[in-house]
Amino acid sequence: MSFKIFHGSIRKKLIILVLLATLPTFILYFYTEISNREDKVLRAKNTISRLVNGFSLIQQRVTESTHTLLKTVAAMPAVRKLNEAKAHVILSTLLKANPIYTNAILVDLNGDVVSAGKGGEEAKRLNFADRKQFKEACSTGEFSAGEFVIGKQSQKSIFPFAMPVMGDDGKPVGVVLIGVRLSYYCKLFRDADLYSRAFFGVSDFKGIRIFRYPMSEDVTVGLPIKSEVFRRAEHKGNPGVFETKDSSDVNRIIAYTPLRISSESPPYMYMFIGVDSSEVMEKANLVLLRGIFITLVALSLSLLIAWFVGGSAVAESIEKLAAATRRLGQGDDTLVSGVDYSDGEVGYLAQTLDGMSSLIHKREVERNEALKQLSESEEQHRILFENNPVGICLVNPETNIIEFANPAFMSLLELEDKQLGSLSLFELKYSLDAKIDAGDFKKNILGNGWNAYSVPCVTRSGQMIVVDIVSANIKIKGKDFLAGFFTDITARKHSENKLLEAKEVAEQANAAKNDFLANISHEVRTPLNGVLGMLQLLQTTNLNKEQNEYVDIGLRSSQSLMRVLEDLLDFSKIEAGKLDIYEKPFEVSELLKQCIDLLKVQADEKGIELSGQISTETQDIYLGDVGRLRQILFNLIGNAIKFTDSGSINIDIYSLPHRDTSKERLFFVVKDTGVGIPDDKIADIFESFTQVDGSRTRKYQGVGLGLSIVKRLVLLMNGSMNIESEPGIGTTVLICVQVGRNVSQVVVEFEEGESSAKPRNLNLLLVEDERVNRIMAKKILEKMGHRVTCAENGQQCLNMITKDSYDAVLMDIQMPVLTGIEASRIIRTSPEYADVSSTPIVALTAHATKSDMDAAFDVGMNEYITKPFDKSVLEDVLQRMIGLHA
The missing domain is CATH 3.30.450.20 (PAS domain)
Structure with a gap:
């Protein structure tokens, strides 16, 4: 009987002991699982917040790249x-x-x-x-x-x-519109692997649903999202998380963020990510229930073992277990129970307790390792913070007081440690010369998200520096701070200012060069026009053979000088990127004939045979800039004549198909038997103002622009150039240009345009301020059979044009009192000159740039002839223009 009482007492004591020993552990485990449940809900909120912010950054980059693309x-x-x-x-x-x-x-x-x-x-x-x-x-x-x-x-x-x-004029003339697909967010959202009932949505600034993934039957794109959801997002204005019912009447945790084109502009779009609250809780509750079940099973097992255990041996084992449990409760998690694991249920319980002790020990080791890593990480961040060359400060956003700063910040602005905690961000010494608007500065520095601002500052010693300030709103241990990153960019700003000054100087120098070339062109063309004109007039008089020869030499010399001037102007235009290519129909055979006819005299004088042929497969009419092609061939053939003392010069022309069926590749081969070029000099001849022989005693003269201009013109015409040469044998130059070949309709217009009106005598008004040019032009026109009246400036032209019926006006551009441009504009637009407003006006000027031509055509001039002019060109223009206006 006493044994039974003792055994019952043992059982009761054992049960009580088991309960007392294991219950704190079970309660601790249960409390841990409850905390994990709450953490899972919090982690779900953080996860969707980070995800929606990531999506907003992607959309912001899309918007910024779209802005840059459309601006371009x-x-x-x-x-x-x-x-x-x-x-x-x-x-x-x-x-x-x-x-x-x-x-x-x-x-x-x-x-x-x-x-x-x-x-x-x-x-x-x-x-x-x-x-x-x-x-x-x-x-x-x-x-x-x-x-x-x-x-x-x-x-x-x-x-x-x-x-x-x-x-x-800086005003809009149109708008470029572009539409952005939002469907690419589907894959991004799927890859995020959120909860099964999560969604991603986008609305515009009015709350109209733009995009939803995945779609459902009760959600429609184009209709407003739920008003409460949009109102909360719109009211806050900043990214956030809240819980509410969505359009499908489902309780959701919703994270949102607004998107702006700029920090001061209102949102143009809102992004939302929502998860089903019940799904989050289901997963959290599942973990909690699993923990409770395990706890109850373990507790029941412990009580069951205590019930069936009896006797002194059991009591001894239980005493060991109790002692081990007490030691475990006191924090000694490395000790074991000392009970034999094979001792039935008590042994199993001891094994379980020892396993728990081992697990607790393992977790304690892991916790200590984590704390050690956290400590090391904090130490690394502290070292990085204190040794960072960028000045960093933490500011209370409510008081604007600088509460903490690293040494770089204190050194940059020469502050003292005692000023921390009392100095306001806006009490720093900013330059008065910067004229900083306080409201604008505060908006940029204290705005939402990341902001950058460059501010001139004055240090305590009075030194002027420029500081680049980047700020961001951050949270440290639940407290809001404004983090400011101050970088000294004084040296960089100084360098930028120097670069800007150098750029301005270079632009001014380039503009001065262009003005100089334009003025030189005008000043050289004006007297050269008089020389050429007088020589052409002299040709029309009765001259003997010797005099004719002298006049011919004078004309050729003047034309050579003109070609040098044209090369200089073309080179200047090419350098400035302002040389244009004008495409129109031309005849290959006529181009070759003109080149040979104009240069044959020079070849004959040196006893050189000049010939050319066109391949039978090459068609005769193409679409291209015949003027530039003629210039290219003149330079190449002229160079060949200059450097060939005997033998021959041959020009071959052939064509090959282009991958674009509307185009063709046209090849020109100029081969001579001249002096040739050494291999080490071939690359140099394409450089500007460069010749193979640069000595003062060189045999062949020239400015060294010919081949440089040829090369650049060929590139402008989408072509290529190749040269082969051997000293003493000769040189072969091959160029290839791209021309249009489908010109059947254009050819008709071209041929019709070539037909000119029958020559007839005209009544002309010549407006020219330079006396020699006026006399020369008047004489040439009179010898053509025309009647000429002269005016010396634009004002005289206006006074005279209504007093007679003139067939055309030949108008100089640059004149005193009133320029030709101004006079032409008045004739075309003023009511006083309505009766003569349609009179043809031909610009006859030494200004030869495209901008001058455009200005002349803009005010209504009909034709444009540059000085010095050829009398046949002038006559052709007059007859053609009068024929068109008859």
Whole structure:
């Protein structure tokens, strides 16, 4: 009986002992699982917050790249001129290179489509005047974002942007529109591997749903999202997380972020990521339930073992277990129970307890290792913070007081440690010369997200420095701070200013060079015009053979001087990138004939045979810049004549197909038997102002521009050039240019345009201020059979033009009192000259640049002849123009 009482007592004591020993561990385990459950909900919020912020950064980069891309496109000349064909090429190329866009469209100020990247004629029937992005781009002149729309061309949900196209006067002439696909977020969202019932959504600034993934039956793109969801996102204005019911009436945890084009502009788009609250709780509860189950099973097992254990041996084992449990509770997690594991249920319980002790020990080791790593990480961050060359400070955003700063910040502004905790960010000494607006400065420094601002500052010693300030709102241990990063950019700013000054000096020097060349051209052409004109007049008189020879030599010398001047001007235009290529139909046979006829006299004088032939496969008429081709051949043949003392010069012309069937490659081969060029000098002859023989005693004269201009003209015509030479044997130059070949329709117009009106005597008004040129031009015109009246400036022209019926006016450009440009504008536009406003006006001037020609044509001049002029050219222009205006 006493044994039973003892055994029962043992059982009771053992049960009580087991309960007392294991219950704290079970309670601790249970409390840990409860905490893990709450952590899972918090981690879910943090996860979707980071994800939606990541998506917003992607969209912001898309917006920024779209802004840069549209700004580049809008600045292109073809787009600014609303050129339909060229704009289509630009826009379609843009779409091929960027599949993220649905379409790119150029519209005029009425919203009508000028050109589209795709869609063709169907797109041209659309109008975008009602679109928000179009209206804002026109009114603000800035890059603008739109709202939810169904693309008029794609018929899909897109998000549009717009960039105004500015004219020369700085006002909009059109708008480039582009639509961005949002479907690429589907893959990004799938790869995030969130909860199964999560969603990603986008709305515009009015809360209209633009995009939703995955879609559901009760969610429709184009309709407003739930008002409470949008109102909370719109009211906060900053990224955040909240819990509410969504459009599907499901309780959700929703993270959101607004997107802005700039920090001061309102949001143009909101992004949302939501997870089902019940799904998050299900996973958290599942873990909790699993822990409770394991706890109850372990506790029941312990009690069951205690119930069946009896006797002194059991009591001894239980005493060992109790002692081990006490030691474990006191923190000695390295000790074992000392009970034999094979001793039935007590042994199993001892094994379980020892396993728990081992697990606790392992977790304690892991915790200590984690604490050690955390300590090392904090030490690394502290060292990095204190030794960072960038000045860093932490500012209380409510008081603007600098609460903490690293040594670099204190040294940069020469502050003292005692000032920390009392010095305001806005009490730093900023330069008065900077004229910083305090509100603007505060908005940039204390704005949301990352901001950068360059500020001139004054250190305590009075030194002026320029500081680049980058700021960000951060949270440290639950407290909000403004982190400021101060970098001294004084040296960089100084270098930038030096570079800007150097750039301005270079631009001024380049402008001065261009002005100098233009003035030299005018000043040389004016007297040269008189010389050539008088020589041409002298040719019309009765001269003997010797006198004719002298006149001919004088004409050729003047023409050589003119070619040097033209080379200098062309070289200047090429260097400035302002030399244009003008394509029109030309005859290859006529081009070859002109080159040989004009240069044959020089070849005959040296006893050189000059010949040329055209391949039978080459057609006679192409589309290209015949003037530049003639210039190329003149330079090549002229060079060959100069460096060939005997033998021959031959010109071969042939063609080969081009991969574009509307074009053809035209080849010109100039082969001579001249002195040749050494191999080490071939590369140098293409350089400007360079000759093979640069000595003062060189045999062959020239300025060294011929081949340099030839090479650059060939490149401008999408061609290539090759040269082979051997000293004493000769030189072969091969050039290839790209020309148009489908000119059947153009040829008809070309042939019709070539037919000129029958020559007739004209009544002309010659406006020329330079006396020699006036006398020369008057004599040449009179010898042609025309009646000529002279005026010395534009004002005299206006006084005389209404007093007689003139067939044409020959107008100089640069004149005193009133220029030819101003006089022509008055004749074309003033009501006083309405009766003579259609009189043909021919510019007869020494100004030879394209800008001068454009200015003349802009005010209504009909033709443009540069001095010095050939009398046959002048007569041809007069007869052709009068014939067209008859």
